[in-house]
Amino acid sequence: MGSRLFTRRRFLVTTASSALASYMLLNRPALAVATDAARAGNFGELDATAAEGIDLYIENQDLLVDGSIGRAITINGSVPGPVIRMTEGKDALIRVHNRLPESTSIHWHGILLPFNMDGVPGISFAGIPAGETFTYRFPVRQNGTYWYHSHSGFQEQRGHYGQLIIEPAQNDPVDYDAEYTVVLSDWTFENPHNVFRNLKTIEGYYNFQRPTLANIDDQMQATGMALGEVIDKRLAWQGMRMDPTDIADVTGATYTFLMNGKAADENPVFLAQPGQKIRLRIVNASAQTFYDVRIPGLPMTVVQADGQNIKPVETDEFRIAVAETYDVVVSLPDDRAYTLFAETMDRSGYARGTLAPREGMSAAIPERRRRPMLTxxxxxxxxxxxxxxxxxxxxxxxxxxxxxxxxxxxxxxxxxxxxxxxxxxxxxxxxxxxxxxxxxxxxxxxxxxxxxxxxxxxxxxxxxxxxxxxxxxxxxxxxxxxxxxxxxxxxxxxxxxxxxxxxxxxxxxxxxxxxxxxxxxxxxxxxxxxxxxxxxxxxxxxxxxxxxxxxxxxxxxxxxxxxxxxxxxxxxxxxxxxxxxxxxxxxxxxxxxxxxxxxxxxxxxxxx
Structure with missing residues (x-):
């Protein structure tokens, strides 16, 4: 498709049409759902720089998310979509088939490419209309861990995302024995348009952690302040018309927090033998959620940030913002399981998995910490x-x-x-x-x-x-x-x-x-x-x-x-x-x- 520049009016028409179609679809009367619905988290792997390229099929599908049926946008039948691999120095060829009743798109997040391949409707191309196919073709000029997602309406919130891994043309400076994809995300059974309307209508709609009379004693214990000090501090914030608990707009009040499409009690397992160097390619594909990631009892060596090699840093925990990626290398010192714990920044929930030598193993889940307050x-x-x-x-x-x-x-x-x-x-x-x-x-x-x-x-x-x-x-x-x-x-x-x-x-x-x-x-x-x-x-x-x-x-x-x-x-x-x-x-x-x-x-x- 030739490169065409778009006016703001055209952009608004394009995105508004997509949003309206999504809204009507998600607000249709509930239908009977088959009990054999596929589970979220069963994704495959494709090589987009293979000679024949790859095909991605975007469609609505009922999926089991945390044991309940949710209406998702799947890519090749899964949430997340398949891991897409590429090799630096080759050309990527990706045919995207839109089976949705609305326009869609895929943005290759962090990838250097011609602007008309970037996948932003109204900015770099017109979007992929319902029932049509768009072919992405671009040279691969980098390597590392990235991801891809829709840039149309609220489709990303409904599961339209996946991990992207680019192998280096030369030797990889990172030494590891095995690697795993770790895609963090947030899921709501609500219509995303309803979520947005709630945020616009009532300030702090999903914030159930605000300072109240009922939790004033908790704040005194957490801060060591006397009653008068706590009251003075609350009045100061109120005078500024601010709330010190405004950490996150959307919280565990509506979100289920996922790791590779699976909720915490589904516990995805990453097999690792003692002494092996395990590379975890961690992507935050959430719509709104920041995660604090740690493996209790196990240090992590951070080797990549946003797909770029960095000088290794050993740490115990890191905060990963929405859309960031971090690669870490870990090594199990013994024959037991360790919890990969991703706690939300506002402490309203968590995602988790397990690093273990064998299937079926698990480790203790850390106690959630007190939710922080702004200062x-x-x-x-x-x-x-x-x-x-x-x-x-x-x-x-x-x-x-x-x-x-x-x-x-x-x-x-x-x-x-x-x-x-x-x-x-x-x-x-x-x-x-x-x-x-x-x-x-x-x-x-x-x-x-x-x-x-x-x-x-x-x-x-x-x-x-x-x-x-x-x-x-x-x-x-x-x-x-x-x-x-x-x-x-x-x-x-x-x-x-x-x-x-x-x-x-x-x-x-x-x-x-x-x-x-x-x-x-x-x-x-x-x-x-x-x-x-x-x-x-x-x-x-x-x-x-x-x-x-x-x-x-x-x-x-x-x-x-x-x-x-x-x-x-x-x-x-x-x-x-x-x-x-x-x-x-x-x-x-x-x-x-x-x-x-x-x-x-x-x-x-x-x-x-």
Missing amino acids: MADMGMMMNGSMQGMDGMQGMSSGSHRSMEMPMDRHAEGGLPTKNLIERVKHGPAGHGPASITMAQTAYRRLDYPGAGLGDDGWRVLTYSQLRARERPPLRRPPTREFYLHLTGNMHKFIWGFDGKKWSEADMIRFQYGERLRINMINDTMMSHPIHLHGMWMDLYAGGDLDTNPRKHTVNVQPAELLTVDVTADAPGQWAFHCHLLYHMDAGMFRTVAVVRLLEGESIDADA
Whole structure:
């Protein structure tokens, strides 16, 4: 299919039609369901760089999810879809057959490819109409662990996702004896359109962990505060019209949490003999859920982040944001089972599996921890260069702690600095209207901060400050232009956006072809946002330098955080740039990036 550029109106028509079809389908009268329905989690494996390519069949299907019938979107009859393998240096050939009564799509998350193969309806192609076939064909220019998913409506929430593994053309620097796919996700038996409507209608609809009179004693015990201190703290949050338990929009109140399509009591088993080096390729394919992953009693060595090899880091636990991938290597020291435990960030549930020498084995399931609460540090409350109040310096990264007033766009002929970047910026006088009801006084780097609810157990927890590229990525150079981008939101109305604007209200962001560009993201909200740029790598400033800072396709921006990425604009066309929390993206936290010849120009036609 030829590359065609799309207007916002055309995009809205395309996505609205898909959403309406999904809504009507899922709200049809309930039908009798056969008792022999297939179980979720029975997926296969395909090689997309084989000479004949592969075929994927997208359709609605009744599946057993956690023992109950759910109406899912399956890929080749399964949720997740099949593991798709490719080999670096070859061409991928994938025929997608749409058997749904609505348009669909597949986005190859983190893959560098021509923009008209990227799979975003209304941005890079028109979508795959009902009953039709679309052929994806592109050269494979990288290796590592990635994933794929629908970019149409809420199809991703209904099971339209799977893992993607690309074998390196040369020897793999990671040493392992066996590998396993681990796809984390969230599932609801509710219609996703109802979930979205609930979020828009009632603030905190799925949050049943809010501070109340009934749990005030629990908070006193958890924090060690006296009654008056707890009441004062609650009144302070109420005065800001904020809730310190706003950790997750959608929780275990409606979600079932899955590992490879299976709920916790179904316990998927990964066979491993003592002494073997086992590589776990872990993908967070959730719509909304962050997971804290650990194997009690067993250290993990992180060897890849977002498909890119990093210098190995041994840790006990890591938080994986929506759309991120981490590869870890583990080794069983003895002939017994160990629990692979993925606890949700808000502690409302968990997914789990078992590493064991034999089928049928299991290990103890850890007791769930108290749900975390946000602090003044998450509001960027700073005084005299330190965090205000009892929260101390929580989340401040080490370094010079230089600060500055926030600039707007800035150009530097000789190149911008690439190490020892400023540690914090003041918000400045600009507001972002009713679409942003929180603005941290100061945004600061939180590279050493593991996230709310982590780091207090005595365990080692992975942070971005520990990520270092195994080798210097090619063509990396200092950027010559930078701009600041605010992540904004209004929880009361469930409006999300960039710089106070929803996608429907905003202009395209322009990258000049060939430039090296810096984006300083400032999170003005109290929620973490996994931000994904299509088609180009983001080089994350993690406290290192041009040689060592890691490359990522998705970066998690924590509350009140200043997070910096550098981008080489080497991919002509139009690309999506968005929060990967599905309901945040649909509510407006999405922009179109146009790679242009001149900054005031239109997108470069990739076929021209």
